Amino acid sequence: MRWRRYGEHAALLDCASLAEMSAARATLAEAALDGVEEIVPGARTLLVVASAGALEAARSLLASADLDHPPAGDAREVVLDVRYSGEDLSLVAEDAGLSVDEVVALHTGAVYTVAFTGFAPGFGYLAGLPAQLRQPRLTSPRTRVPAGSVAIADEYSGVYPRESPGGWRLIGHTEATLFDPSAERPALFTPGLRVRFRSV
Amino acid sequence: MRALEIVSTGSLALVQDLGRPGYAHLGVPPSGALDVAALRLGNRLVGNAEDAAGIETVLGGLAVQAVVSCTAAVTGPPVAVSVDGRETGSHLPISLRPGQKLTIGRPATGLRCYLTVSGGVAVPPVLGSRSTDVLSGLGPSPLEAGARVPLGPVTGVPSGADVVVTAPVPSQLTVPVLLGPRDDWFTDPASALNTQWTVTAESNRVGVRLDGPPLRRVSNSELPSEGVLTGAIQVPPNGLPLVFLADHPTTGGYPVVAVVRRESLGALAQARPGTLVRFHASF
Numbered sequence: 001m002r003w004r005r006y007g008e009h010a011a012l013l014d015c016a017s018l019a020e021m022s023a024a025r026a027t028l029a030e031a032a033l034d035g036v037e038e039i040v041p042g043a044r045t046l047l048v049v050a051s052a053g054a055l056e057a058a059r060s061l062l063a064s065a066d067l068d069h070p071p072a073g074d075a076r077e078v079v080l081d082v083r084y085s086g087e088d089l090s091l092v093a094e095d096a097g098l099s100v101d102e103v104v105a106l107h108t109g110a111v112y113t114v115a116f117t118g119f120a121p122g123f124g125y126l127a128g129l130p131a132q133l134r135q136p137r138l139t140s141p142r143t144r145v146p147a148g149s150v151a152i153a154d155e156y157s158g159v160y161p162r163e164s165p166g167g168w169r170l171i172g173h174t175e176a177t178l179f180d181p182s183a184e185r186p187a188l189f190t191p192g193l194r195v196r197f198r199s200v
Numbered sequence: 201m202r203a204l205e206i207v208s209t210g211s212l213a214l215v216q217d218l219g220r221p222g223y224a225h226l227g228v229p230p231s232g233a234l235d236v237a238a239l240r241l242g243n244r245l246v247g248n249a250e251d252a253a254g255i256e257t258v259l260g261g262l263a264v265q266a267v268v269s270c271t272a273a274v275t276g277p278p279v280a281v282s283v284d285g286r287e288t289g290s291h292l293p294i295s296l297r298p299g300q301k302l303t304i305g306r307p308a309t310g311l312r313c314y315l316t317v318s319g320g321v322a323v324p325p326v327l328g329s330r331s332t333d334v335l336s337g338l339g340p341s342p343l344e345a346g347a348r349v350p351l352g353p354v355t356g357v358p359s360g361a362d363v364v365v366t367a368p369v370p371s372q373l374t375v376p377v378l379l380g381p382r383d384d385w386f387t388d389p390a391s392a393l394n395t396q397w398t399v400t401a402e403s404n405r406v407g408v409r410l411d412g413p414p415l416r417r418v419s420n421s422e423l424p425s426e427g428v429l430t431g432a433i434q435v436p437p438n439g440l441p442l443v444f445l446a447d448h449p450t451t452g453g454y455p456v457v458a459v460v461r462r463e464s465l466g467a468l469a470q471a472r473p474g475t476l477v478r479f480h481a482s483f
Contacts, residue, residue, distance in 0.1 A: 004381035007459030010429055012381040040224045040427030042451055047427030049224075117227035118425060118451030121336050124227075125425070179226075181326045181338060187226040 003059060006047060009037075011055050013046040013062070018115055018127055021046055023070035024062055026192055030071040033057050041116035041191045043125070077194040080159070082108075082150050084199055086170035088138070092152065095135050104199050106130045107171065112157060112195040117187070122161035122179025124189030129157050141167030148174050150197065157197075159189075172197075202319055202351040203267040206343050207301060210261020213343040214405075215321050216314075217253035220329035220338070224450040230430060231333035232446050234405060234469030235312055238275040241364065242316030245273035245293045247356035252320030253330040255343065257313045263303040264315065266296035270351065271318040271358045274302075277310025277470060278366045291366050293358035310369035310470040322352035334405045335447040372476040375464045377433065379481050382423070382455035386435070387416040389457050393433070393479035397441070401473040405447040407434075408468050410477060414439025415457065425451045431460035433479070443468055 001024070002014045015021040025041050028048065035054030040047040048058050084104045093100045112126035129152055137153045142165060145151075149160040151168035160166060161178035174197075178188050189195070206213070216239065219232020233239035233256055240250040255262060260279055264272075274281045274290040281290050282303050288294050290313070296302060304313055323330050323340045332339040343349065383389040397410040415435050428434065428451060432444045436454045443460055445468070458481055460468065471477065 005378060006381045006456070007378055007429060007431055008461060010459075012426065014381075038222060038224045040450060042426030043424030045424075045426040047224075047429070049429065116425065116427075116451060117225060118449060119227065121223075121226060121228045121338065186223070186228075186327060191225055 001062065010047060010049040013048065015044050015046065018043060020067055022113065022115065022192065023067040026070040026073040027062060027065045027067065028058055029073060029192070031061055033061070043116060073192045074190065077196065078188065079196045079198050080174045080176050081200040082172040082174050082197045084172040086150065086172045088169040089171045092133065092135060092169050092171055096132050098132065103133065103171065106133055107157070108197050108199050114189045114191050114193045114195065115156070116191060117189065120161055120164055121181070122187040122189060123158060126157040126195055127155065129155055135169060137167040138169060141165055145170065146173070148176070150174055202270070202353070204270070204317060204349045204351060205265040205267055206345055206347045206349060207263035207265055208261065208345050209343050210257050210259060210304070212258040213262050214256050214332040215253050215323055215340050215343065215349070216256040216331045217329055218251045219331050219446055220327045223327055224427065227450050228327060228338065229333050229335050229447050229450060231329065231331040231339065233314065234445055235276055235314065235466040237466050238312070238314045239316065241291070242273045242275040242314045243320070245275070245291070245359050246271045246316050246318045247354065247358045248316060248318065248320050249355065252316065252352070253323070254314045254316035254321060257304060257315065258311060260304040260306040260313055262315060263301060265301045266298055267348070268298055268351070270296050272296055272302055273316050274304055274313055275316070276313035277307040277369045279307040279313050280305030291364040308368065309371070311472050312469060317351055318354045318358065319351040322350045333447050335449060369467070369470045373467055373471060374478050374480055375468065376461045377458040377479045377481050378461065379458045379483055383457050385418055385455040386457050387418060389415065390481040392416070393458060393481055395478065397477045397479070399471045399473050399475040399477060403473065405445055407445050407448060408443040408471060410441050410443070412440070415441065423453055423455050425453045428452045428456060429459065431462060431465055432456040433458045433460065445469060
């Protein structure tokens with residue numbers, strides 16, 4: 001772990017792995033330090049926006065924390081019903097050297113964790129994609145991906161919260177609401193949440 | 201109902217308050233007025249709380265008609281303001297009677313003028329803010345001619361005889377920055393930043409795009425996505441920096457070489473295309 005300065009009011013924690021980042025995030029979130037304004041996870045980093053005093057407190061907390069045994073945090077798990085009929089499903093199967101049924105079995109068999117967010121409100125990067133399904137983004141992104149599209153790219157799975165352009169490989173569709181700013185929990189996917197997919 | 205009618209919008213008129221910070225972990229940009237000091241001043245002039253919503257314009261051109269008696273002010277760069285054709289000036293409280301029309305001219309310097317009105321713009325808040333976020337689409341749509349904008353209840357009295365000293369927005373800026381977090385990805389970043397950059401016309405509320413001699417990378421490795429903040433200077437593979445403003449994405453995949461000090465963000469938000477910018481880095 002290494003802290004890097006990020007302007008006057010923030011610091012970036014560089015982590016060795018997604019697991020270390022997730023443990024640091026859970027530790028900081030659990031501590032709920034006064035003066036911490038934002039904790040923004042990335043793929044290998046944690047961006048902490050806070051007063052100078054709170055940044056110092058976060059540093060010393062993480063220096064002494066047992067990151068091999070982080071707090072459990074939000075214990076919720078959500079299961080999303082998915083129709084596996086995405087436009088790239090056969091492409092994904094072909095590139096993986098698998099049948100479509102095997103792709104669906106792998107994707108539904110895994111337990112995912114929301115590692116970090118970005119791209120659009122409510123878009124979560126879900127870690128835990130089986131190695132056999134790791135494939136690059138499309139070389140030419142789509143200008144229009146429908147809301148609810150379940151997709152994969154690199155080491156992640158994700159769900160498009162609303163219609164947008166996108167370059168991930170589409171494998172299915174869910175009716176779940178991913179983002180509703182008027183809801184008490186505006187985003188379904190929050191960092192640390194566990195997610196599973198069920199074929200319907 | 202207390203309201204304001206939009207007569208014309210100029211090139212772009214958006215409702216803005218101080219934004220919706222605190223939701224970056226859900227992928228929600230902070231948004232909010234780009235020249236925060238100008239919005240706060242405008243609100244003080246009309247007797248509002250500083251965080252009330254006003255209207256952010258690009259290159260003026262906004263005209264509004266009062267539906268009820270209210271007090272208005274125009275802040276940002278110095279700009280001509282008239283009521284029913286009579287010049288009133290900017291940066292001072294202006295009383296409007298029902299039916300009177302306030303028009304903002306085109307500022308000679310700078311980019312964004314703010315119209316604040318007693319009671320504040322009272323469109324329904326989204327995640328605690330009335331700001332329009334052009335990146336995520338959260339908040340109200342851009343204002344259109346003919347629209348009626350609701351106003352909140354008056355909460356305070358307009359300021360008295362304060363004289364606000366205004367200055368033209370400079371055509372050359374020296375912007376203090378702090379190096380990091382990814383300055384080690386670049387060759388000699390402090391001097392590479394301390395050169396003459398030009399603000400390009402592709403700049404918007406997401407960020408100020410700059411043209412000049414590209415920054416050189418030490419290596420071509422890929423950066424896993426990481427959190428970004430307003431003021432972060434991100435450098436994509438073409439080496440040309442982009443300074444993120446309030447409607448920036450919450451995570452990004454290109455290295456951030458340095459971060460602009462907060463007190464300089466307002467000046468960058470007022471920088472027109474063609475403005476010359478030099479970054480002065482400290483460690």
